[in-house]
Structure formats: C-alpha cells, structure tokens
Amino acid sequence: MFVASAFAASAQDAAEATHSETGVASEGAHEAGFPPFDSSTFPSQILWLAITFGLFYLFLKRVVLPRIGGILEVRRDRIAQDLDQAARMKEEADQAVAAYEQELADARKKANVIGQEARDAAKVEADAERQQIEKDLDAKLAKAEERIASIKETAMKDVGAIAEDTAASIVQELVGGRLDTTAAKAAVKAVKQ
16 A cells, blocks of 8 residues: 555656646646736737737738739729720610611611602603503594594584475475475575574
8 A cells, every 4th residue: 555655645746746837736726817817927928919910910911911902903903894895895786776777767768769769650650651541532532523523514414404304394384385495505504503
C-alpha cells in the first residue's frame, strides 16, 4: 500500500505542477474566474485582438476587397455593354419599323397609282367602245332613217293615188258626178302641204 499511496501523492504533485504551468488554477483554487474576464490577461488578449484584427484587415484589403471590386467592375461593364447593346438594338428596331412603314406607304402609293391607271385605262377603253357603239348605232340609225324615208316616200306616193281615188269616189257618191283627176290631185296636194 505504501507504493499506492506514494504513487497517488506523486500524481497529485504532478497535477498541481501541470495546472500551474498552463495557467489554470488547481482544483482547490477557483478564485480567478473565467480567463477572458480575468483583468490580469487583458493586455495579452488586446495584443492578440490587435494582431488578429490587423491580419484580418490586411486579408480583407489585399484579397477580398480587390476580388469584390473586380466583380463589381465586371458587373458594371457588363451592365453598360448590355445597355449599349439594348440601345443599339432599339435603334435598329426603330429603323426597321421606319423602313417597313416607308415600304408600306410606297406600296400603298404604288397600288393607288396602279389602280388609277387601271381606272383611266378602263375609262379610255369604255369611251372608245362607247364611241364605236355610237358610230355603229348612228350608222344603223341613218340606214333605218333612209329606209323609213324610202318606205314613207313609197307610201306617200301610194297615199296620194289612194287619196285621189278616195276623194273622187266620195265626190261621186255625194254629188253624183264625176270629179276631174287634176282637180282631185290639186286638192290632195293642197292638203299635204
């Protein structure tokens, strides 16, 4: 047992020595409290805080911020290019619309001209046909008038002879005497005029 108690005592001495070297109080001494709140360790904590902050600041300044700046610059350039491209495309679209509207107006004008030419040509053709028909009708009318005049003349010759015969017959029936043919011709001729 002596060996066991000696071993336990040397283990306790070693534990106390270990705790004093690491800065941690032994189990019996709990008076110091939580090390970050211990005022005796503030200077070393502030030193390490300043070193850590300085390293973090340098890391941010030399690595992170240039990368973020580069990303922002690339993004700004891309947005500017996209805006320029959009403006160029809008201008091209406006030019295409203007060209389309101009072509449409030209096509309408051309269609109106073609329509007017077709109307004029149809009018000229209709006038020519009308004049030809009028000439044909005038010729037919002249032939018909000539024919009517010849028929009328023939009929009038016969009417004169018939009127003379009729007048002579009426006078003979009414008067009972015979009418002279020259007197009958003169009476018919006087009525005709």
